[in-house]
Amino acid sequence: MTSPLPAFAAIVVAAGSGSRAGGGKQWRLLGGKPVIRWSVEALLAAGAEDLVVVVSPGSGAEAGDALAGLTGWRLATGGAARADSVRNGLSVLGGPGERPVLVHDAARPMLDAAVIRRTLEALAEADGALPALPVADSLRRASDGLMDRAVERDGLWRAQTPQAFRFGTITDAYAGWPANESATDEATVVQRAGGRVRLVEGDPRLMKLTYPEDFAMAEALLPRQTRVGQGFDAHRWGPGASVWLCGVEIAHDQTLIGHSDADAGLHALTDALLGAMGDGDIGDHFPPTDPQWKGASSDRFLIHAVERLHARGGRLVNVDVTLICERPKVKPHRQAMRERLAALLSLPLDAVSVKATTTEAMGFTGRGEGLAAQAVATIDLPL
Known part of the structure; x- marks a missing residue:
């Protein structure tokens, strides 16, 4: 019998412009539902006790329409960069410090309960956790469109979200992050602060919608x-x-x-x-x-x-x-x-x-x- 998940909170980051996908990808329909709704529904169904959705300034009405009928979530306003949006979400969310917090990109709608479980359970032995997939394709560096050299792929992983941390761990790590540097993701911030970040098994379906053609692929993957x-x-x-x-x-x-x-x-x-x-x-x-x-x-x-x-x-x-x-x-x-x-x-x-x-x-x-x-x-x- 599967053990119950610990109480956790979540932040869904949906404040980006989505320009490479044609703009506003978080509001576009996928399988008849707005992209953002897939992630929010998955997290609420998994038992998120508090969920903050971070959107760009002026997008509150769009979020309300996209998430109509759902309860247990509230809004935060995003910042200029993704790290600013996450910080704002953490500020709205609040403690306690030991509470697990999942940070998830709305652009990854195929979120599965098994990934949520694996990520949260990994916090028992690490300061942070993220789902990841090993790189299967051979890699090349290029110069002016011509192949330069091969890149060794052993030990390389494709990072996904949601990424999991204790509330106090991630807020303290962000507090010590240099103001003049951009953070790739929360795992980088925690590792820079000395934290140990565990990789857990990701999901190939948990792809990030970045380009217009990604939507056709996501539609094909829907059950x-x-x-x-x-x-x-x-x-x-x-x-x-x-x-x-x-x-x-x-x-x-x-x-x-x-x-x-x-x-x-x-x-x-x-x-x-x-x-x-x-x-x-x-x-x-x-x-x-x-x-x-x-x-x-x-x-x-x-x-x-x-x-x-x-x-x-x-x-x-x-x-x-x-x-x-x-x-x-x-x-x-x-x-x-x-x-x-x-x-x-x-x-x-x-x-x-x-x-x-x-x-x-x-x-x-x-x-x-x-x-x-x-x-x-x-x-x-x-x-």
Whole structure:
């Protein structure tokens, strides 16, 4: 049985400009959540009894939005350099001196409970601790773009965060740090003050988001789950000259009757998407009693469902729609329907299927009283 962690506090440093990543990387979405929220949630879930988030001046509102709904954290204002931001966070946090404090960069969102545990437990035998990974790649020095010489990699480690210290240890070490020098990280400060810093096993997923391409890599590393949703819709026939099916208008001697444009294919597909997310149904989002949706184009409903999926960091994998009717004939229009759905959903054409069938003259569709549609959508979502 795993022993409980000691009581600890934490500082999440999020005061940098993130210019190399395009600016404001701590507020950008990763897996449907702001980058900073991943670290704060991980530390709170691990049992942080007090957590200070350090942001740049004037960024308090952004932090409040990014961390909405979370409790147990408070703000501190960052300084000109990272060391100044950490000092400010320590000042807001306060003692007691023996309390363990984790200092973590918000730009490392893939924080795992096991890393937190290893780092804290290492304080039992050292003045500081940090997760690190051995350097696996061969290293070269270069001059003017040309290789100069190889660098021996034995004994070289890639430092990560969170870094752990007793509150008194890190504050005393910073107090003795020369004002005219820049501190690379807190482990350097403590070591300079004579402290022993232990390296513990890091995590390859605990990468730092520095450049725009790092976000694509981080998205690929997120644990995800595949979900499937299904939808069904039916509308009766009435007087008219055309019918909308899967976003395509087809000339016909009747039309489908409904509050909106009665596109049964898009309605079934919208419900399939919402169902896969566990996000209600089309009637919850667009009530038929609301006059603003009278005659509305149903592609608005489908786009709304896709936007909700993307807001949660989800991805649409494929869709499959079956139209059930005696007429009109769907086959001549099927390719146009697939192309329209692919455009609406930003999917490749081979991820979109539209089929048609009849009920052999049985039931309400067989008698020509109405048309039905069923749809299946496959998505994946971050865990």
